[in-house]
Every structure is written in C-alpha cells, then in structure tokens.
Amino acid sequence: MEIIQNEIDMSQMNLPWVESPFFSDIIKTKNISEEDKKMASDYYENGFIVLSNIFSNELIDKIKSEMNDKGFNENFPIQTFRNNIRIQDLWQYSDSVKELACHPKIMDTLKMLYEREPVPFQTLNFKVGTQQKAHSDTLHFSSLPARYMCGVWVALEDITENNGPLFYYPGSHRNPEYNFSDFKNTTEDTSYENYPEYETFMEDLMEKSSYKKKKFLAKKGDALIWSSNIIHGGSPVEDPQSTRYSQVTHYYFENCIYYTPMLSNMVTKELFIRRNLVDIKTGQIAEQNFNGNNAQLVRTRGSLYAINNHIKLPKILRFLASKL
Ligand SMILES: O=C(O)CCC(=O)C(=O)O
Numbered sequence: 001m002e003i004i005q006n007e008i009d010m011s012q013m014n015l016p017w018v019e020s021p022f023f024s025d026i027i028k029t030k031n032i033s034e035e036d037k038k039m040a041s042d043y044y045e046n047g048f049i050v051l052s053n054i055f056s057n058e059l060i061d062k063i064k065s066e067m068n069d070k071g072f073n074e075n076f077p078i079q080t081f082r083n084n085i086r087i088q089d090l091w092q093y094s095d096s097v098k099e100l101a102c103h104p105k106i107m108d109t110l111k112m113l114y115e116r117e118p119v120p121f122q123t124l125n126f127k128v129g130t131q132q133k134a135h136s137d138t139l140h141f142s143s144l145p146a147r148y149m150c151g152v153w154v155a156l157e158d159i160t161e162n163n164g165p166l167f168y169y170p171g172s173h174r175n176p177e178y179n180f181s182d183f184k185n186t187t188e189d190t191s192y193e194n195y196p197e198y199e200t201f202m203e204d205l206m207e208k209s210s211y212k213k214k215k216f217l218a219k220k221g222d223a224l225i226w227s228s229n230i231i232h233g234g235s236p237v238e239d240p241q242s243t244r245y246s247q248v249t250h251y252y253f254e255n256c257i258y259y260t261p262m263l264s265n266m267v268t269k270e271l272f273i274r275r276n277l278v279d280i281k282t283g284q285i286a287e288q289n290f291n292g293n294n295a296q297l298v299r300t301r302g303s304l305y306a307i308n309n310h311i312k313l314p315k316i317l318r319f320l321a322s323k324l
Contacts, residue, residue, distance in 0.1 A: 027040060046170040051225070063245075091280050098280060119254060123248070123250075126245070126248075129235065129242070135202055137229070140260055143253070143256040145290070155221065159219075168224075184267075187267045192262065192263075257289070257295060296311070
C-alpha cells in the first residue's frame with residue numbers, strides 16, 4: 001500500500017511510528033541511515049533492540065561503586081525507595097547513574113525511534129536478580145497518546161543463566177495494554193493490592209500465547225531498549241550468592257499526558273496523573289499536554305483526574321483546584 005498524499009498522513013497517527021500499523025509504508029519515507037532503519041524495523045517487529053559497546057568501563061564501574069557506597073549503604077541517607085534488591089532514583093545522588101540515563105547515544109536512538117524528545121524520569125539500580133513476574137510497563141507508566149514510553153536496561157556485569165537474567169517475549173508489545181479493567185467485574189477503584197491478580201493474568205496469558213520466552217544473557221555494558229508494552233520480567237536466581245548489577249531507566253516522551261493505570265480507575269477512565277514527574281535531564285517537572293495541545297485535567301477524587309475540555313473553570317479556580 002502506498003501512502004496517499006493529501007489524505008490522512010499516516011505518520012500523524014497517535015502512536016510512535018515504530019508502533020504504527022503503517023510502519024512498512026512510513027519507513028520508506030524516512031531519511032535515516034540504513035543502520036537506523038534496521039534498528040527501527042527490529043524494534044517494530046520484536047518490541048526491543050540491543051545496543052553494545054556504548055558505555056565506557058569507567059562509567060559502569062563508577063555506577064557500581066556508587067551503588068555500594070551510597071545506594072546500598074544504609075548509613076548513606078537517601079530519601080528515595082530502596083531495599084536489598086533495588087534502589088529507586090539513585091540518579092538524585094549519583095552523577096554516574098544520571099550520566100548513563102542521559103547518555104547521548106541512548107537519547108539519539110530514542111529520538112530516532114519516537115521522533116520526540118525523550119524524558120528520562122526514573123532509574124532503578126539492581127544489585128541482584130529481581131525475579132519479577134511477567135508484566136508490561138504500561139500498567140505502571142502509560143501515556144496519552146499511547147505507547148510513548150520505553151525502558152533501557154543496562155547490564156553492569158556479565159549476565160549468566162545463574163544470576164537471574166532479564167526475560168522478555170519478543171513481539172508481545174503488539175498485545176492490547178492490559179490493566180485491571182480487563183478482568184475485574186466492578187467499577188471500584190483498584191490499587192497495588194490488586195497487582196497479584198494482574199501477575200496471574202499475565203502468566204496465564206503468556207502460557208496460552210505462542211510467544212517464545214527469551215533470556216537476555218548480556219555482556220557487561222549491553223543495553224536493551226524495550227517498548228512500553230513488551231512483556232518482561234526477571235528469571236529465577238539459580239546461584240543465591242550471585243550479584244546481577246544492572247540499571248534500568250524509564251523514559252517518557254515530550255508532549256504527552258503521563259499516567260499510571262495501576263492507580264487509575266480504568267473502567268471510569270479517571271486517571272492517576274503523574275503530575276510531579278521530574279525530567280532527569282533538567283531536574284524540572286515535565287510539562288504535560290496532548291501533542292502540544294492543551295488538555296484540561298479536572299480532578300475527580302484524590303489523585304484521579306478526568307480530561308475534560310468542556311468544563312470551563314475560571315483560571316483562578318483551576319489554579320486552586322490544582323493545589324487541592
Ligand atoms: O531487571 C529485572 O529483572 C526486571 C526489571 C523490570 O521488569 C522492570 O524494571 O520493569
């Protein structure tokens with residue numbers, strides 16, 4: 001099929017072009033290198049790509065020592081979440097973690113894939129395998145327009161069968177973005193307490209599907225970029241003494257609304273908006289809009305919002321409502 005000019009420009013669909021059903025036409029119109037075309041095609045097909053040899057050993061080793069000296073050192077005070085497995089947002093205390101999250105090669109690749117400015121907004125540093133069950137990041141991090149989110153997972157040491165490799169199901173990103181409303185039969189609000197039901201649902205779904213589970217047996221420094229909806233998790237740790245130093249950074253893209261389906265009411269479409277999302281690059285709260293156009297958020301309860309451009313509140317009332 002050819003893109004017919006003067007009709008709808010398919011590249012303007014409310015999806016990243018690498019997730020578009022018109023991908024095979026759109027790619028013919030792109031003025032990008034053959035290497036980028038290959039990456040975009042793989043990403044479209046499989047929902048992930050791997051980049052190797054882009055970080056220096058010094059940077060990786062610095063991150064590991066800052067994880068030990070700061071993140072996993074209980075005498076080093078940090079305000080963000082940490083336990084024996086992971087530290088969230090160590091970038092706030094470690095320039096090296098921040099440097100990896102904002103690495104120019106990663107940013108350029110994401111710009112090519114999404115054609116929007118990436119907004120790195122969360123880092124997680126793992127010392128050991130997470131053994132996390134299969135899930136899609138869209139339950140935690142969704143966007144309007146959809147799919148403007150991805151994760152970049154970097155091995156900070158060699159990964160083996162024994163230290164709990166990341167696993168993923170190539171192609172599973174094409175599934176719908178499942179959430180609690182797909183299997184709960186009430187309109188009640190849901191929360192993290194419902195997460196085990198989601199995990200069971202995902203496990204059953206993958207068992208029934210024809211997707212093939214793959215493990216990422218990465219070499220130190222390898223980076224895997226995954227699209228928001230690919231199903232992934234952490235394999236069992238076979239060697240309990242093993243470490244599995246790794247860092248994942250989560251990215252949104254500019255000109256979107258950012259929300260968390262897990263804490264939203266997905267039946268009534270009241271969204272838990274991530275209002276205070278900080279762009280790691282700038283340290284500033286990221287602006288939210290719909291493709292650059294204003295979208296009025298009307299608070300319905302707690303942190304839940306409806307998007308409604310019909311209710312015309314005076315500016316002062318909107319300002320006061322946003323402070324409630
Ligand atoms: O590193 C892992 O084992 C899994 C990480 C993961 O699933 C995530 O960050 O969403």
